[in-house]
Structures are given as C-alpha cells and as structure tokens.
Amino acid sequence: MAKKKDKTQGLALGLTNYGDTDFSIYLRKSFAKSMGYSDEMLAKPIVGIAYTASGFNNCHRHFPEMLDAVKRGVLAAGALPLEFPTISLGEVFLSPTSLKFRNLMSMDTEEMIRAQPMDAVVLLGGCDKTVPAQLMGAASANKPAIQIVAGPMMTSRHGEERLGACTDCRRFWGRYRAGEVDEREINEIEGRLATTAGTCAVMGTASTMACIAEALGMSLPGTAAIPAVHADRLRAAEATGAVAVRLAAKPITPNRIITRASVENALRILLALGGSTNAIIHLTAIAGRLGIDIPLTWLNELSDTTPVLVNLKPVGTHYMEDFFAAGGLGAVLRELKPKLNLDCLTVTGQTLGERFESEPGYVDRTVIASIAEPLESEGGLVALFGSLAPEGAILKRSAADKSLFEKEGRAVVFSSLDDLATRIDDPDLDISAEDFLVLQNAGPKSPSGMPEAGYLPIPKKLAAQGIKDMVRISDARMSGTAFGTIVLHVSPEAAIGGPLSLVHTGDRIRLSVKNRRIDLLADDRELERRRDQRQKDCPDVPVRRGYDRLYAEQVLQANEGCDFAFLKAVT
Numbered sequence: 001m002a003k004k005k006d007k008t009q010g011l012a013l014g015l016t017n018y019g020d021t022d023f024s025i026y027l028r029k030s031f032a033k034s035m036g037y038s039d040e041m042l043a044k045p046i047v048g049i050a051y052t053a054s055g056f057n058n059c060h061r062h063f064p065e066m067l068d069a070v071k072r073g074v075l076a077a078g079a080l081p082l083e084f085p086t087i088s089l090g091e092v093f094l095s096p097t098s099l100k101f102r103n104l105m106s107m108d109t110e111e112m113i114r115a116q117p118m119d120a121v122v123l124l125g126g127c128d129k130t131v132p133a134q135l136m137g138a139a140s141a142n143k144p145a146i147q148i149v150a151g152p153m154m155t156s157r158h159g160e161e162r163l164g165a166c167t168d169c170r171r172f173w174g175r176y177r178a179g180e181v182d183e184r185e186i187n188e189i190e191g192r193l194a195t196t197a198g199t200c201a202v203m204g205t206a207s208t209m210a211c212i213a214e215a216l217g218m219s220l221p222g223t224a225a226i227p228a229v230h231a232d233r234l235r236a237a238e239a240t241g242a243v244a245v246r247l248a249a250k251p252i253t254p255n256r257i258i259t260r261a262s263v264e265n266a267l268r269i270l271l272a273l274g275g276s277t278n279a280i281i282h283l284t285a286i287a288g289r290l291g292i293d294i295p296l297t298w299l300n301e302l303s304d305t306t307p308v309l310v311n312l313k314p315v316g317t318h319y320m321e322d323f324f325a326a327g328g329l330g331a332v333l334r335e336l337k338p339k340l341n342l343d344c345l346t347v348t349g350q351t352l353g354e355r356f357e358s359e360p361g362y363v364d365r366t367v368i369a370s371i372a373e374p375l376e377s378e379g380g381l382v383a384l385f386g387s388l389a390p391e392g393a394i395l396k397r398s399a400a401d402k403s404l405f406e407k408e409g410r411a412v413v414f415s416s417l418d419d420l421a422t423r424i425d426d427p428d429l430d431i432s433a434e435d436f437l438v439l440q441n442a443g444p445k446s447p448s449g450m451p452e453a454g455y456l457p458i459p460k461k462l463a464a465q466g467i468k469d470m471v472r473i474s475d476a477r478m479s480g481t482a483f484g485t486i487v488l489h490v491s492p493e494a495a496i497g498g499p500l501s502l503v504h505t506g507d508r509i510r511l512s513v514k515n516r517r518i519d520l521l522a523d524d525r526e527l528e529r530r531r532d533q534r535q536k537d538c539p540d541v542p543v544r545r546g547y548d549r550l551y552a553e554q555v556l557q558a559n560e561g562c563d564f565a566f567l568k569a570v571t
Ligand code: FES
Pocket: 059, 090, 091, 092, 126, 127, 128, 166, 198, 199, 200, 204, 206
C-alpha cells in the first residue's frame, strides 16, 4: 500500500487514470525513481520548463546553458525542475512560413502544461513565433507561468559598418539587387549578419514580443533586452526559476496578469517601440485566449496618444544591445508611466507601479527619447480602413516614407507569390515609381499561409534607378526587421474573396494615412461584375489533409490574430 501523499502538488497532479488514485501515484513515482530521483526530491513541488532548443533554431543555440540556469534557480528555491520539449520554430527554417505553425506550437505548449504534473511552468522561448505561441498556450492552460526569452544577438562588423540581423540583411540585399554590392561582398556579408546565439539584433518581432511579454507582466522586470550571450541573461534565467517556485507556492495565473489593462499597456509599448507589425497579430491572439478583443480602432486610439520613443533599427539607427545599455524596456516604461495602467499585477506579485519604486533611473537619450521630446509624436503603427480593407490593414508608419502617405496611384497587381517571383524583375514590366505594387493571395487562408512577403522587392529596373521605396499593398505580413511604405494584413484577404481579390492592374488606389484610409477607386457595378466572374473562374480547391487542413479550415483573419477559431476563449 502506498504511503499517504500530498495530492495537491507536484507528482500527484493530473494523474494518469487507472481508476485507483493511490495506484496511479505509486506507479508514477516508481517510474520517476527510474530517473534516479530520491523520495525527498519527488515530494517537492514541480516546475516544468517548456524547452525549445532545436537543431533547426539558431536563435536558441544557447538554451542548454539557460536551461541549467533556470534549473539552478528552481532547485535553490526548493522545487524540482523538469524540462519538457515542445515544438520549436526557427524562423528561417520553416516552409511555407513559421506563422503557420505558431498555433500548433501553442496547442503543444497548452496541452503539455495541462497534461503533465507541474505546479508552475517556465516558458523558455525567443525566436519570433515561439514567445507568442508559448504565451497563447500558457494563457489557455492558465497554470502559473513565467516567460524567459533568449535575448538578442550581438552585432558584428563589415569593414567600418556594424551589422545585425536582419535589417542589414535586407539593406545589403537591396544594394546587391541594385548592383551596388557584388557577389564576393554579399557572400562575405552572409557570414557576418548573424554571428552569436540569440534573436535578431534589431527591434524585430522577437525583440518586440520580448518587450510585450515584460510589459504584460509575464516576465521579470529588466529581462527583455539582455543580450543572449551576456552573463546577466543567465542570472535572469536563474531568477526566473526562483520566481516560478514562488508562483507555484502562491499561484498567480495568467488570467490575473493578462487583462484588458495590461494588454493596453502592451499596445502602448508596441507603439512606443515602433515595434513589429507581426506583434499586433500575436498580441491579438494571446489576448483572444482570455476573451479580450483588440479591435484595430483601439490600436488607432492608442496610437494617437503614444509617441515613438525608441531609436532602433529598422526604424532608427541603433541595435538591441544598445537598447539594453541605454536602460532597456524599463526606461521606456518610465517615460510612458503617466499613460500606463499601474495597478496591473506581474509574475513577481508586484504591480507595474511597484516595479518603478525599485528600479534605477538610468537612460541614454541617444537611444531612448523622452516623452517631452519624442522621435515621433504618434505611435509606430496605424490601422487603415476603407473599401480595399473593410476589416482593416496595418501600416508601420514609423518605418515608412512620409512623402508617400497621401497618394493616389495605379495598381500593378501580382496574383500570387509565384506570379510576383516570375514578373517582378521582368525588364518589360510596365511600372513606374509612382505606381502601387499589389500582391494578392498571400493571406492566412491562402496556400502560402501568410508569409512575410509583404515587403515586395522594388522591381530591379527601378532599384537600379535608385528607387528605395514605393507603396506596396498585400494581405501578407512583413518581417519585423523590414521597412518601407508597406500596407499589410489587408482583411478580409484575397483568398476568401476580399476586395483585394478584385483589384486589376490599372485600377486606382488612394492611400491617406491622415484619414486612416485605403480605398480602391473603382465603380461598384464593375466590382460586382468582377466578383461574379471570380466566382465562375474559381479553380477547384485542392483537397488538404492533416494540420494543413486544420489550418485552412480554422485560421482566423489577421485582424483576429490568425488564431484558430476553436482555440479562442469560450465566452
Ligand atoms: Fe530568430 Fe530572427 S530568426 S528572431
């Protein structure tokens, strides 16, 4: 007969069902003992560690070392750390695009947190889609959880220039396409863009999501921007393990941390950072897991009253390691303090307001501007609505050419990514710098799964003339490290018959950032005719299977976070 156990924690949680509780505990313990654990260790609370090291994820290269540090923190605080693998998403190693697998990773994370015996969980992620997936999963599982991120890469050198993935990847590729950089030099640069462990070195999606996790209160204060290879990153991992033990003892569940008020704080941070356009999709999906909607009109309201404060690539000139040295996210939060909801609870048990009392006040103004003298008076992102995007589209105005903000142009349409690849560099392409490039069928329900293809290349013949930016419109996304006057996430998307699908080359489109509008200037009757024609011309939809089919059937539009409909909170 097994001895009496504490059935409210650790190994006794979530028992395998054999119809006899004591037998289930006895059997589980006997198998756990096969891993060499003592009775004393097996009687402790358990902190699970969602572990995402992978040979296909360069950004998580240092995770074995971080895992050791998290475990050290858990053990020293009196609990048993047990890591478990989940899917890992290495941004550039996934086809057709990592976003397609974010929801799969979130399901993996949610179910493994729920199904395995743990009192709290540490989420160890970093590369673009991993942190949103982990936060989505943890929000749905609603067990005490704390996020620790990989941290950004360090920069490298090419001659006198600093290089950091991946804004400089695009900058040099653009120069190569324009003939300004030759084959030998682009090969040299290829080996210098990403040279350490960690996530992209600029305020791309990974760094934006790291800051959002901290702003939401889901990770420890001051940890978002610590470089991946800095010793502080390991100390942060150790401290995260210790706090996870506190969370196990005095549970604070994600639904008490991720609230409408903390989501508003996170949106303000996104806008003040001039952060990644992807982050609005991810934050919408995370909040949606707890029944919190983020209408794009809310984004615009906040954008009107949140200045851009951070001078980082791709919008500005500095890199994440400079941001860390300049005061990091704490300095930005302090600037925004009058606009933030200070009573939001965080994983430490303190409120956001209490955080400010214990922090030093250092800030380097060359990287982080004051609210009195911001870099831009309005937020980095703006949502556009109009006849081309009835449910909204996103423009990262802080990374765009303002001279293109109030403009009407002739559409030059590419019907798919294949069409774009085939024709964009055709010397006979009828195009001028005044035209608007339009890409269709690259949204979430398209076979391409909404890739980061919205950063349409400038046609080679225009690039060779020195054209650096044009208005580009699509239902795709763009990398957080990209820049340009790029209208993204057009909803509803072309693949489900949104107005974007009706645009023909030669149509006129009007962009007005001032009025938050993007309009297709076409006659209603003509559009109706095209809609009928489109339905007649529609090819048979290919039969899809497995996860691909689940994705196609369930994925929501960009303005709803591209989550699966059945994963949203039941309200
Ligand atoms: Fe992992 Fe950029 S490739 S963050």
